[in-house]
Amino acid sequence: MLTPVEQVLFVLLSLFALGAAYAGFRDIFLIINRGQGQLYLDRLPARLWQALVIYMGQVTTLKTRRISSLFHLGIVWGFTFYFLVNFGDLLQGFIPNFTFLAGSGLIYDLYRLLADVLSVVVIVGMAYFLLRRFFLPNKTELDYHDNVLLHPKVKADAISRDSLIVGVFILIHVGSRFLGEAALVAQEGHADPMMPFATLVSPLFAGLPTDGLQIARHIFWWLALGGIMVFLPYFPRTKHAHLFMAPLNFLTRPQRTSLGEMEKIDLEGEEAEQFGAHRLEDLTKTAIFDSFACIMCNRCQDVCPAYTTGKELSPSALEINKRYIIKDNMSGLAAGEESTPLMEAAISESAVWACTACGACIDICPVGNEPMLDILDIRRDQVLTQGEVPAELQVAFDGMERQGNPWQINDSRVKWAAGLEIPVPTVEENPDFEVLYWVGCAASYDARSQLTARALVKVLNQAGVNFAILGDLENCTGDSARRAGNEYLYQEMAANNVAVLNEVKPPRIVATCPHCFHNLAKEYHQFGGNYDVVHHTELIEELIEAGRLPDSVRMNRMPNVTFHDPCYLGRHNGILEEPRTILQQISGDVREMPRSGDNSFCCGAGGAQFWKEEEHGDKAVNNERYEEAKATGADVLAVGCPFCMQMFETAAGDIPNGPAVKDLAELIAERLPDTTTTAAAD
Numbered sequence: 001m002l003t004p005v006e007q008v009l010f011v012l013l014s015l016f017a018l019g020a021a022y023a024g025f026r027d028i029f030l031i032i033n034r035g036q037g038q039l040y041l042d043r044l045p046a047r048l049w050q051a052l053v054i055y056m057g058q059v060t061t062l063k064t065r066r067i068s069s070l071f072h073l074g075i076v077w078g079f080t081f082y083f084l085v086n087f088g089d090l091l092q093g094f095i096p097n098f099t100f101l102a103g104s105g106l107i108y109d110l111y112r113l114l115a116d117v118l119s120v121v122v123i124v125g126m127a128y129f130l131l132r133r134f135f136l137p138n139k140t141e142l143d144y145h146d147n148v149l150l151h152p153k154v155k156a157d158a159i160s161r162d163s164l165i166v167g168v169f170i171l172i173h174v175g176s177r178f179l180g181e182a183a184l185v186a187q188e189g190h191a192d193p194m195m196p197f198a199t200l201v202s203p204l205f206a207g208l209p210t211d212g213l214q215i216a217r218h219i220f221w222w223l224a225l226g227g228i229m230v231f232l233p234y235f236p237r238t239k240h241a242h243l244f245m246a247p248l249n250f251l252t253r254p255q256r257t258s259l260g261e262m263e264k265i266d267l268e269g270e271e272a273e274q275f276g277a278h279r280l281e282d283l284t285k286t287a288i289f290d291s292f293a294c295i296m297c298n299r300c301q302d303v304c305p306a307y308t309t310g311k312e313l314s315p316s317a318l319e320i321n322k323r324y325i326i327k328d329n330m331s332g333l334a335a336g337e338e339s340t341p342l343m344e345a346a347i348s349e350s351a352v353w354a355c356t357a358c359g360a361c362i363d364i365c366p367v368g369n370e371p372m373l374d375i376l377d378i379r380r381d382q383v384l385t386q387g388e389v390p391a392e393l394q395v396a397f398d399g400m401e402r403q404g405n406p407w408q409i410n411d412s413r414v415k416w417a418a419g420l421e422i423p424v425p426t427v428e429e430n431p432d433f434e435v436l437y438w439v440g441c442a443a444s445y446d447a448r449s450q451l452t453a454r455a456l457v458k459v460l461n462q463a464g465v466n467f468a469i470l471g472d473l474e475n476c477t478g479d480s481a482r483r484a485g486n487e488y489l490y491q492e493m494a495a496n497n498v499a500v501l502n503e504v505k506p507p508r509i510v511a512t513c514p515h516c517f518h519n520l521a522k523e524y525h526q527f528g529g530n531y532d533v534v535h536h537t538e539l540i541e542e543l544i545e546a547g548r549l550p551d552s553v554r555m556n557r558m559p560n561v562t563f564h565d566p567c568y569l570g571r572h573n574g575i576l577e578e579p580r581t582i583l584q585q586i587s588g589d590v591r592e593m594p595r596s597g598d599n600s601f602c603c604g605a606g607g608a609q610f611w612k613e614e615e616h617g618d619k620a621v622n623n624e625r626y627e628e629a630k631a632t633g634a635d636v637l638a639v640g641c642p643f644c645m646q647m648f649e650t651a652a653g654d655i656p657n658g659p660a661v662k663d664l665a666e667l668i669a670e671r672l673p674d675t676t677t678t679a680a681a682d
Helices: 004-032 044-057 066-094 106-134 158-188 196-205 210-237 239-252 285-293 299-303 315-328 330-334 349-354 360-364 371-385 391-402 440-445 447-462 479-483 487-504 514-527 536-545 577-586 621-631 642-654 664-669
Strands: 435-438 467-469 509-511 533-535 561-563 636-639 660-663
Touching (some): 004 066, 004 210, 004 285, 004 330, 044 066, 044 239, 066 106, 066 158, 106 158, 106 196, 158 196, 239 285, 285 315, 299 315, 299 360, 315 330, 349 371, 360 371, 371 487, 391 479, 391 487, 435 447, 440 447, 440 642, 447 536, 447 642, 447 664, 479 487, 479 514, 487 514, 509 514, 509 536, 514 533, 533 536, 536 577, 536 664, 577 664, 621 642, 636 642, 636 664, 642 660, 660 664
Parallel strands (some): 435 509, 509 533, 561 636, 636 660
C-alpha cells in the first residue's frame, strides 16, 4: 500500500520514536528498581492467569461506577484488539498486494467485524470520558478537597491536560483507522456486511474519485500508525502507561496472607540507617510500581473514611503526587539522584496520621495499588528514624512496653472473669484444652469489652467446648504499635507472644478482637508462629450449625438488627457470611447498611486511631458510620470487635435515638438458659 518513499519515512520515524520511548521505559525500570525489596514472579503461570483475568475481565474496575466502568471495559477490549489490527495494517502497508489473515474465510470475516465494532466502541467510550471530564456536571469524583496536599502541576490541572492529549491521540488513532476502512468500502463501491459501521459512514467519501479515495486511505494510515510513533515517546510519561503497568502490577505484587498484611523489616542490619519510607526510593519496588500503574480515577478516596469525613488524606493524591515527583525528574531519579522527602511533597503530616488502615483503598483499586501500606511505611520512618510520633500514641507505646497493654493498667489479665459462676481455666490449670481463648487487651481491661468476653465464655461453656486462656502469660499482640509505625516494639511483642504460644502449642485459637485475630493468624507467621485461628463469630456459627447450642438461640427472635463489618474481619480477612448466618438465626429482620460486607465503612478506630485524637476534618468517622446504622431503622447494631463497640458507644452519646450496640456473643448469650453470669467484673 505504501510507496517506497513512505516506507523509508515510516522506518525513520519508527527508529526515532522507539529510541526515545526506550529511554523513557528504561527510566521507569531503573526508578522502580531503586525501591526496596523485590518484585515477585514465583508461581508465574498462576500469576499470568490472574493478571490476564483481571485485565481482560476488568473485574476490579467493575466494582463501582458501573457506567464509566463499562465504557472503560469496551476501550480495554478495543485497544487490546488493536494490537492485532495495527500489526495487520503495518504488514499491509509494507507488503505489496498483501491481505491480513489471507483475505478470506470465517476468521478473516470475524476479524473485520470485530475491528469495525470495537473501533466504534473505543471512539464512543473515549468521547464519553472526555465529555465527562471536561463538560458533564457533577464530576466531583475527579476533584479533591482544598485541604489535600497536591503537587503544583496537579493543582494546575496537569491531569486534565494529560487526559486531553491521550484522549485526542486515541480518537485520532482509532478514528483514522476506522475512516480509512470507510474509504475502502467507498472505493469498493458496495456495502460490506462485515464492516457495518464503516459501511454506514462510507457515504462521506462518495464524491471522491478513485485516486482521491486512495490518497485518503494513505492519509488515514499515516494518522493511525504514524500517530502511534509520534505519541510513543510521550507514553512513558503519561498516566495512561497504566495500560501495561496495571497488568504487570498484578503480576509482580506480593501474595499477602490477607489484604493488609505488613511486611517485616530487618531491624538488625548492621548498616541499616533508614527504617520505613522517608523518600520515594525508600518505598518498596511494588509501591513505586503503584505510581506508574495508577489510573488517577480517585476511587480510593471515594471509599477512604478519612477523606470522606473531610480529613487531609486522599490515597489517590498520594499516588498521583508520587507519579508527578517522578515525572519532574525521571532521568535524575533513574540515575540515582535523591528524591524529595515524601512528607513534604507527596502527603501531609496530618494525612499520614489520619489513616485508619481500613484497607478500603487497596480493596477498591482497579490496578492493585496499596496506598495504605505506603502510609504505614511512612509512619515507620516517622517513629523509628525521625523520632516523631503523636504524643497520645507515645502513651500507648509506653503502656505496651511497660504494662503489656496500651491502657497502661497493671492489673491481672484475668480480673475480667471475677464473679463468673463458670470456670475460666488457664492453660496451667487445663493443659488438655481444645481451644485457647485469646482474650486480648480490650476484653482484659475495658469494662464494656469485658461483657463480650464473659458472654463468649458462657457460650463456650454451654456448647461444651474445652477451652483455656493464657491469663497473665498473654500480652498485647502489638497491632496498634505496628500500624502506628513502631515496628521495633511490635516485633518485640510478637516474638514474645510466639514464644509463649509455641510453648503452649494450642490446637486452635479463638479471638474476639479482629486485630488480635489478624495478627495471630496472618502476621505472626513472620516470627515462626503458625496457628489455626478463628474469630469468635466463626466459632459461634460452627457451634450453632453443629447443634451444640440449645434451641433457645433460635427463639425469641429480635425484631430487627444490622451488622457492622469490622475492617480487619471482613475486608482484610474475608469473614463476611458467618456473622450474618448467626444473625439470621436470632432475628427475623437483618438489615444491611448501604456500605456493608467488604465495602463496609470503617468505625474510625483502626490504624491506632483509637489511641489518639482524630485528625481535623468535617466529621468524626464513627459518627458517620453510626448515622448510617441508625438510618436502617434497626434496633440493634451488632458488632464483632471491641474497638468498633467503643467507637459506636461514643457515637451513640452524640447521636440520640440510635440503635443499641451489642457484640454477637452477647446476643447469643442472652438467649441461653442462664443469663446471670454476664454482669461486668468490678
